Amino acid sequence: MKTILAVDDSPTMRRMVIASLSTLPKVKFEEAGNGLEAIERLAITAVHLLILDLNMPDMHGMELLQFLRSHPAYQDLPVIILTTRGDETSRSAALAAGATRYMTKPFHPPELAATVNEVLGTAEPSA
Amino acid sequence: MTTATIQTDSDFFAEILEDYYAECDEHLTAVRENLLSLESGIGQKKADYALVDDLFRRFHSLKGMSGMVGYEEVAEVAHHLESYLRLLRKEQVTLTAKAYDGLLVGARALEISLVARRQQQQPQNNDSVIALLETMGSAREAASAPGPAADPMALSENVREQLTAAVAAGQRIWQFEFEPSPELAAKGVNVNFIREQFASIGQLIHGAPNVTDTGGISFLFLVASKFTEGQVAEWAGSYLTYQPYETAVSAPPETIHDNGRAPIPETAIATPQTNYVRVDLNRLDDLMQMVGELVIHRARLEDRLDGLRAILPKNQWRALKEINQAIERDLRDLREGVMRTRMVPIGETFARMKFVVRDLVRQSGKQARLEISGQNTEIDKLVVEKMMDPLLHIVRNAISHGLQLPETRQAQGKPAQGTIWLRAKTEGDVVIIQIEDDGQGINADKVAQRGREAGLLLDNEPVTPERILDIICAPGLSTKDEADMAAGRGVGMNVVRQTVEQLGGVMRLDYRPGQGTCFTIELPLTLAIADALIVTVSGQRFAIPQAAVREVLEVDETAVTRFENNEILRHRDAVVPLLRLNRAFCLPPANGRAFALIIGNGLQTAGLVVDRILGLREIVVRAITDPLIRVPGISGATELGDGRAVLILDGAELVVMRNGKRET
Amino acid sequence: MSDNQKPDTYILFELAETNYAVNSQDVQQLEMVDEFTPVPNAPDFVEGVVFLRGQVIPVINLRARFRFEKRPFDQRTRLVVIRDTERVVGFIVDTAREFVTIPAEAIQLPPESVAGMSGRYLDGIATLGNRMILLLNVAEVLKAAEEIELEEIEIEKEGVVS
Structure with a gap:
């Protein structure tokens, strides 16, 4: 069982992410509405993948990412950035800071599911 | 590959649409308010940062969600509004009256577009609105990712300004540290909770994650407060460690005030401890429900008391009766009190x-x-x-x-x-x-x-x-x-x-x-509100307070035992006498499934048999006062939005009715 | 004005080809007849309840109340909403269209021959042109209605016991 943490300040967006991934086998979900809450979740539960929004109040997704990469325990934690910012600067900045994948909203649910599968190295999408 | 059974992404999110609309409503309500407050900022060099930032985020969220459900005309307007707010936030533009009007038009267009979508009408054409927003420079988007510093307590310009202002206002800055753990989280003590608590001692200015000496995770918070060290120590309790936060801004030189304003005297500052608490409405509803249960128990107590009249010595019976009446009065006050907290x-x-x-x-x-x-x-x-x-x-x-x-x-x-x-x-x-x-x-x-x-x-x-x-x-x-x-x-x-x-x-x-x-x-001023199950008996709708119903089960007619005029349902090693409401109310029997609402306790238990359960609704209870329509088993009436009266069943009285019948 | 300070204006309504009048002061409003919610075990002349101005009020079928034959409601059927001190009650009547002034001089006491049970319901009889109008005593109709209800309940109880 793999745990995916969806981080977004919009509850509807979190539900959309989870709904998109609900067909994946052997995954469960955790949610966080802001950066600090996300870090707390990481500190107290085992998380295998972070799906992270960039534009959030208080703590920007990039700050969260940089914090994780500076911490030995989270250096290798896969992080998929999911953002409305489609410009090249943001994309390359995020990848340079250590994002595993960079996807833009609106996203297609099957595409997100495929990316998550790939990153987690779980079963082939077809069964 | 998997076969695609889902045609579009919006179909995929059909279930989430209601949430989507609800969150949109929430954002739009706040947008409306913020825009009104923003009006005073027209022509000012520096718009209120907190206001602009909040608007920016709300448009941002609206854009993201609307893109996901495929409502392009909403997403695009939100995108342009967001872009303009970004410029404003970075102080690259000054808010003009024309731009302000543009924001209003944009916000209005979002509202109208969402209503159209919700009512499944033709999507709104927002081309002209978008063209207008483009003239405000919203298309001129500066695309730069933020470059945050690695030091968790490295402070942005904005945070520094807030710290300075707080110190100038005679407050002290405290640094708190919170270390999360699964045990604390299980008790509800988590980072969000801690964050909310700061409101009771002052203003949270900054929060950031931190790596402790042992490699663990903690959170650091900067809080401006009027509390003394002793008060802070007491307040922080065992969850938080604290220390005064000393920086260059802590001791502001007097020259900071040379803009003509004298330092604000101690007494002029409202104490950060307000007399208000924020309460989740659901908690109040729970309380209300408990009060409702108390009312029912008291009524039952009174019934029992009346039954003892012949047995008990007169003075004792009267004393009990008086206590009962005192409880009744208190309950009325309690009810009123809870209702008032909803105001x-x-x-x-x-x-x-x-x-x-x-x-x-x-x-x-x-x-x-x-x-x-x-x-x-x-x-x-x-x-x-x-x-x-x-x-x-x-x-x-x-x-x-x-x-x-x-x-x-x-x-x-x-x-x-x-x-x-x-x-x-x-x-x-x-x-x-x-x-x-x-x-x-x-x-x-x-x-x-x-x-x-x-x-x-x-x-x-x-x-x-x-x-x-x-x-x-x-x-x-x-x-x-x-x-x-x-x-x-x-x-x-x-x-x-x-x-x-x-x-x-x-x-x-x-x-x-x-x-x-x-x-x-x-x-x-206050309403008698209750959660009620809406049921039908022979096609007629009735409401019954949820608090009165212990359980709802489908009646398996093979599990019903009949003798004389009684029917008894076997249920979980116990027997429940049934009261068929169509019979009690002289209504024709309905065919098909039947459900029993289990009410009462012990010997007073009964199952009210109804045809269908339509759902749970919040109802406004109206008393039935006219003697012509005061009938046993009906406690009042309500209305469910179609103007028709729906009668409210009185569970306790129906049990009494049933038992009365059994005795004759 | 009569001595009980009521105005001399009345609302006219028809019931079983007879003209009745109620003092305009006692009438809260007139409504088209809509659906009523039946109340189980209420007296048979009570059609049900209706929500009106935030109140739950009983609707009395006046034909049933006066033991006339009931008839289906139509476009002309009206609900006359009566306010009598604290109570608000609706009367279903065949039709109501007129607001008239009846001077006190035009009103006579009901003749002895209609005294007794039905005489109690009348304040008087008025002649207006060639029409005869029965002036309804609302309080008595409502009071008697309750008494009948009580009687019926008594009968029911006795029935159960025997």
Whole structure:
């Protein structure tokens, strides 16, 4: 069982992410509405993948990412950035800071599911 | 590969649509408020950062969500609004009156587009709105990712400014550290909880994650507070460690105040400890439900007491009776007390009217100002929610049909600008809301004529404001032409009146030709609200308070044992006597499935048999007072939005009824 | 004005080809007849309840109340909403269209021959042109209605016991 943490300040967006991934086998979900809450979740539960929004109040997704990469325990934690910012600067900045994948909203649910599968190295999408 | 059974992404999210609309509503409500507050920032070099930032985020969220459900016309407008707010936030542009209007138009377009989507109409065409927003420079988007520093306590310019201001205001800055753990999280002590707690001692200025010496995770917070060290120590308890936060800004040189303002004296600063707590409405509902249960238990106690009258010595029985009555009074007070905690000020609702007035004035070529008084008047939250649309309707009417054009007004010797007064006040246990305008009043002759045609006014009957109100609130009175609209104030008034009356209120009308119109709405301060199951018995709907129902089960007719006039259902090693409501109420039996609502305890247990359970609803309970309709087993009535009365079942009394029958 | 300070204006209604009048002061409003919610175990002349101005009020079928034959409601059927001190009650009548002034001089006391049970319901009889109008005593109709209800309940109880 793999745990995916969806981080977004919009509850509807979190539900959309989870709904998109609900067909994946052997995954469960955790949610966080802001950066600090996300870090707390990481500190107290085992998380295998972070799906992270960039534009959030208080703590920007990039700050969260940089914090994780500076911490030995989270250096290798896969992080998929999911953002409305489609410009090249943001994309390359995020990848340079250590994002595993960079996807833009609106996203297609099957595409997100495929990316998550790939990153987690779980079963082939077809069964 | 998997076969794609889902055609579009929006189908995929069909289940989430309701959440989507709810969150959009939430954002739009805040956007409306923030935009009103932003108006004072027109022409200022530096707009209120917190306000602009909040607006930015809300447009951002609206854009993201709307893109996901494929509502491009919403996403695009939100995108342009977001872009403009980004410029504003970075202080790359100054807010002009024109740009402000653009923001209003954009926000309005979002609202209209969402309504259209919700009602499954043709998507709105927002090309012209987008073109307008583009002229404000929203397309000129600066695309730079933020470059945050690696040091968790490295402070942004904005945070520094806040710290300086707090110190200047005589507060101290404290640094708190919180270390999360699964044990604390299980107790509900998590980072969000901690963050909320800071409001009780001061203002949280900055929060950041931190790596402890042992490699663990903690959170650091900077909080500005008036608390002394001793108070902070006491407050922090065992979850938080703290230390004073000393920086260059902590001891501001006096020159900071040389902008002409003297340092604010100690006493002028409101203490950060307010007398308010924020409570989740669900918790209040839970409390209310418990109170409801207490009321039922007390009624049962009274029943039992009455049964003991013959057995107990008179003075003892009377003493018990008195205690019982004291409990009854206390319960009434308790109920009232809980109801009062549900009250919110009406100000927010009134503020929204400002927005409507602005909007309508813009469209209609009329001039109007809104005079508001009594915005601190408190009213039940449910009432506020339900009254929003009716108030909007009346205000809209006042501008569209009440106020005349500026030229007309001046010709009549009135100021060109019309006034609409919105007033609220509490009188005894009633809240009075008034909406008055100084427009043309109501053309009573014309309305009366229509009333007569519709058979609502008798031949020769005098035309009173009361009758005029009856006529303009009559359902289905069509409006044929513009003059009629002005005379009759259009359709929709019937909905206004229905809502007011649903809430147990009354409406009054005053008007003077050429002088103005005034609607007065009186609403009860508190409502008897309960969660109730809506059920049907032989096709008729009934409501039963959820608190009275212990369990609902489908009746398996093979598990029913009959003897004489009794029916008993076996259920979980126990037997439950059944009371078929169609029989008790002399209604024809219905075929098909049946459900039993288990009520009462112990020997007083019974299963009320109904045909269908339609759902759970929040109902406003109305008493049945007239002796002609006070029948056993019915405690009151309610209305579910269609104007029809639905009777409320009295569980305890029905059990007594059943037992009474058994004994005969 | 009569001595009880009521105005001399009345609402006229028809019931079984007879004209009745109620004092305009006792009438709260007139309504088209809509659906009622039946109340189980209420007296048979009570059609049900209706939500009106935020109140739950009983609706009395006046034909049933006066032991006339019931008939289906139509376009002309009206609900006359009566306010009698604290109570608000609706009467279903065949039709109501007129608001008239009846001077005190035009009103006579009901003749002895209609005294007794039905005489109690009348304040008087008036002649207006060639029409005869029965002036209804609302309080008595409501009071008697309750008494009948009580009687019926008594009968029911006795029935159960025997």
